[in-house]
Amino acid sequence: MQYRPVSDKPVRIGKPYTIRGNSYVPAAQPGYDFLGYASWYGHESGNQTANGERFRPAGISAAHTTLPLPTYVEVTDLNSGRTILVRVNDRGPFAGRDRILDLSEGAARQLGIRGKGVAPVRVRAVEPPESDRKLLREGKQAPERPRVSERVLVNLRGQLTRGAAAAGSR
Numbered sequence: 001m002q003y004r005p006v007s008d009k010p011v012r013i014g015k016p017y018t019i020r021g022n023s024y025v026p027a028a029q030p031g032y033d034f035l036g037y038a039s040w041y042g043h044e045s046g047n048q049t050a051n052g053e054r055f056r057p058a059g060i061s062a063a064h065t066t067l068p069l070p071t072y073v074e075v076t077d078l079n080s081g082r083t084i085l086v087r088v089n090d091r092g093p094f095a096g097r098d099r100i101l102d103l104s105e106g107a108a109r110q111l112g113i114r115g116k117g118v119a120p121v122r123v124r125a126v127e128p129p130e131s132d133r134k135l136l137r138e139g140k141q142a143p144e145r146p147r148v149s150e151r152v153l154v155n156l157r158g159q160l161t162r163g164a165a166a167a168g169s170r
Helices: 105-111 130-137 150-168
Strands: 017-019 022-024 033-041 061-063 071-077 083-090 099-104 118-126
Touching: 033 105, 033 150, 061 105, 071 099, 071 105, 071 130, 083 099, 083 105, 083 130, 099 105, 099 118, 118 150
Parallel strands: 033 099, 061 083
Antiparallel strands: 017 022, 033 118, 061 099, 071 083, 071 118
16 A cells, blocks of 8 residues: 655644543643553554544554644553654544553554553653654654663552552542
């Protein structure tokens, strides 16, 4: 399948929207850094993403409910410490309040979570070099980021667990 070239401009924030009774308000979010869970999707091949591009299941992309499109994020698997760079170009996930990102099948494979379905992650907005942006726009992988140390992972997993416990007590 032939894909048209994609661009990072214009950046689209989008209007507020409601899915399944939940309202979302897209906004610029400099410094975005959250813990939660990532799932993956890949059967929507050829469908149009929220910013008008054709979805590439094998590409390294993601869906987020409110980040501007596109936004580049580092995604760290809190089980393994692997960290990859991903281009957010779609909206979602809409299943479960604790899911903060839907990865393309290619991104889930690169991160090593494809077989798991859902994994605890840290998602941070970043400004990568143009060389990495170009690779992701072409549907290719950017070089993997350095692994996160076990000491840091233990801390992040603890924060995620405490956050989930606090949310459950509301």
